[in-house]
Amino acid sequence: MSTIHLSEKDDVKYLDGVGPKTLKALISLGIKKISDLILFLPSFLINKTMLSNLDDVKSGESVLFIGVIKKVFRTKGYRPNLIAQVDIGGSIIQIRFIHKIIIFSHLNTGDRIRFSGILYKKNSLSEIIHPEIEKIKEGDNLELVTPYYKTKKIISQNKIRKLIKQSFDVLKNNGNLYDIFDDNFLKKFDMPEYSNAVKYCHFPCNNYDSANKNFLISKQRFILEELFAYKFMLNKNLKNTQKNFNLKIKIDEQEEYELINNLPFKLTKSQSKCLQEIKTNFRSDQYLKRLLQGDVGSGKTIVAAFACYYVVKSGFQAAVLVPTEILCEQHYKTFKSFFSSLNINISILKSNQTKHEKDEIMNAIASGQTHIVIGTHALLYNYNQFKSLGLVVIDEQHKFGVKQREIIIKDESNNKLQIHQLFLSATPIPRSLSLVLYQGLDYSIMDEMPRNRKPISTYISNESNNENIYSHISEILKNGGQVYWVCPCINYTENIETQYVLDVYEKLSKIFNNFRVGCLHGQQSNDENRKSINDFTSHNTDILVCTTMIEVGVDSPNAVGIVIENSERFGLSQLHQLRGRVGRGDKKSYCFLVHSDKISAIGLQRLNALKNSQNGFVIAEEDLKLRGSGEYLGQKQSGNNKDFILATAQDAIYYHNHIIASEKDLKFIDKNNINILMERWNKTDNKTIEL
The missing domain is CATH 2.40.50.140 (Nucleic acid-binding proteins)
Known part of the structure; x- marks a missing residue:
């Protein structure tokens, strides 16, 4: 294909100088189309003056x-x-x-x-x-001023600049660098015109101060443009799902009433409210796409089990996707217990099962014999074998990439239907941020603890005061309780003065030589980790020295103490998650936050915020106040926000009011231009996106 006729949606392989090796390098950087090259913005400008x-x-x-x-x-x-x-x-x-x-x-x-x-x-x-x-x-x-691109050193700076220049020249000569926004819109939101913004980013002038000012303004324009495109795509997806939806879930109120009455505990008001919201979705003409955000120990799993129950009783199957084998086995036990009196078959699918075991499970799923399957990533590679999948529950949804979440939702057994989706998260996020971060999802909150839960007494201690902690732990052990001892790292890492699992394990084995000490970390095999957890939950060990692997999925009612070394190195929400591993029985529980001598004043303030509250949502709000949205989102969203190419979650928060203010103006944009905008910022492999 001649470069003369290229448009921004054409493949980069048609550019001069793009052979197989260069193409492979570009694809690994997420560059497939000409527009991807144009939007591959520099990280910064180098001042060569x-x-x-x-x-x-x-x-x-x-x-x-x-x-x-x-x-x-x-x-x-x-x-x-x-x-x-x-x-x-x-x-x-x-x-x-x-x-x-x-x-x-x-x-x-x-x-x-x-x-x-x-x-x-x-x-x-x-x-x-x-x-x-x-x-x-x-x-x-x-x-004198040169753009610098993050190329992961797989393609030279000179090469990427030449390809961007070639792309720009081709689009300019073809008249394909026009702006989809009119002059009034650009003026209202202080945005430079499209072709100028491209030039300011990729081809700066030789005056560094002027060039950098124009670069930053242009980058903001592209961030806003992507957020506008994201808004259009959300609206489009909502319209399409409503068009295709006809997977109705019937709910037998009498059977549900009997099931609730047979529970060994009483549902909290939060659980009942969330179940009502889910049932409202099931009864409507729209499919369920809801995030259930619950505090640690608030009982999200039971709510998810009820959602699966409604779907199975309507003749469909349910899949529960979890990030770790520990959590997978924990959910399997919970679901088996919950459905023990009902004719509902539950299977577990894990990566460490033999081929024969997996084949048997998949045959049962394909035939409809299995009603609910609980699985780890192994479930992603067998998603299209369901007889009639009606609901996907994704637990700890932030631990899965967008493409992974989409794989199982695109089930071939129901390719003309929209599968119900329920996302679970045990990481409370401030309400002001959740309104932006969870656009496109219905949103339920569980902020109430079961009635039998007792508050966890939380203590802050300097690492030089360990003898006092040893005394407290010794009393807990003598009274028959068990203890988690959490360390942030496994091996020695230069410049990070932390206590490590293996060293602490040896030390505690000597200090508490009358008790049994176990060890759990990511460098052990799955079998070794399974044995460590089973030994602890069956009380064959008294102290479990571990990493943050226990953050989700380990449920031991007899664990009444947790010590967290170098606690200032953890985020507040993660500390709250770890603290939630204890206090799950009817005994008084304790959490010891150990910090180094070098803790900052704000670090100590954050630990006190945890000490003074048991509510994850209150803690999240306090964390936001102490650190601001930028640092807060850096902790919460780093590596997890897969929705954007250029923008970040922090940008979505910062420009939220701009997006709302633009809604009236965006309605007047031509449909063809909207399609161009969505195509330009679309990250999926879809060939076309049209309204």
């Missing part, structure tokens, strides 16, 4: 030099390096190329070069590994 002074630079800092190559040579060995020694005015800088050194074989003695990168100093040696480099001549009109 000021050269570095070697004497003023510290090891590990970014530098920019101009110099003359004095010597070029290759090292010997299986993987030779290419090394060049460069004179920068009396001082020698060594530059080293380790990978693909043939690319730099054009460097010769006497060449004048401009180069930049991270400088490392060791004794008298100053070295830059894989610098960005360009040959220059005296009197050259040099580029």
Whole structure:
């Protein structure tokens, strides 16, 4: 295909200079279409107007030099390096190329070069590994401001810039760089015109202050544009799901009443309210797509079990997807107990099962013999074998990527129907943030504890006061209770002064030599971890030294004490989750938050917020006040927000009012332009998105 006729939705493979290797590198960066290249914005602009002074630079800092190559040579060995020694005015800088050194074989003695990168100093040696480099001549009109792209070092900065320039020129010549927003809209939201915004980002002027100002304004424009597109896509998905929906769930009130009355406990008001909200969805013409956010120990699993019950009694199957085998086995036991008096068959599907075991389970699912299956990631690879899937429950939904969540929801047995979806989360988030983060989902809150739960006494202690904690723990053990001892890391990591699982295990085994100490961490095999947990829940061990693996899925009513080392290193919500591992029986429970001597004032304030409240939602609000939305979302959303290309969850919060204010104006945008906008920011593999 000639590049003359390319549009922004065409594949990058049609660009000049994109061979198989370059294409593979681009795809791994999420670049498939021409528009992806245009929207692959720089992380920042490099100021090349000021050269570095070697004497003023510290090891590990970014530098920019101009110099003359004095010597070029290759090292010997299986993987030779290419090394060049460069004179920068009396001082020698060594530059080293380790990978693909043939690319730099054009460097010769006497060449004048401009180069930049991270400088490392060791004794008298100053070295830059894989610098960005360009040959220059005296009197050259040099580029003074350069965009820097996060390419994961799988494609050079020069290569990505050339491809973006080629894409821009092709679209400009074809008249495909027009703005979908009119002048009034751009003026109202202080947004630069599209083609100008692209130029400001990728092709900055040589005045750094002016270039950086325009770059930041343009980046904001693209963030807003993506959030507008996201809003359109949410609305479109809602319309489509309502069109395709006809999977009705019938609820027999009398059978439900009998089931509730036979429970060994009474449902809380929160549980009853959430069940009513789920039933309202089931009875309506819209499918269930609801987030059930509950505090630690609030009884979300029982609510999910009831949702599965309604679906199964209507002739459909239910799947419960969980992130860990520990939680999978815990849910399996809970569901088996809950449905013990009913003719409902439950299966468990895990990665460590034999092929024969998995085949038997999948045959039972395909035939409809299995009504509810509870599984880990193994369920994702067998999603299309259900006879009639009606509900997917995804527990700890933030631990699964968007594509993983979508796999099981797109079930082939019901390809013309929308499958009901119930998402569970045990991480309370402030209401002001949840309104933005959970757009497109109905939202239920469970903030009430079961009646038999006693408050957990929480103590804050300096690590130098461990003897006092040992005394408290000894009393708990003598009275027949059990204790979790949580450490943040497994092995020694340089510069992080933490107590590690294996060291603490050895230490506690000596201190509490009259009691049985177990160990649980991620480097053990699944069988070893299963044995450690079973030993603890059956009270064959008294103390379980562990990582945060116990955060979800471990339920031992006899555990009445938890010690959390280096507690200042955890987020407040995670500390609240860990504390919730105790206090699940009828005995008084204790939590000890151990911190280092170097804890900051705000760190201590955060621990006190946990000590003073048992309510996860109150704690989340306090955490937000102490840290602000930026740092808070950095903890909560890092690595989990898969919905956006450029924008972040923090952007969604910050621009929330802009999005609301724009709704009237967005209604007047032409449908073709809306389709272009959604296509531009669509991350899925769908070929077309149209209203």
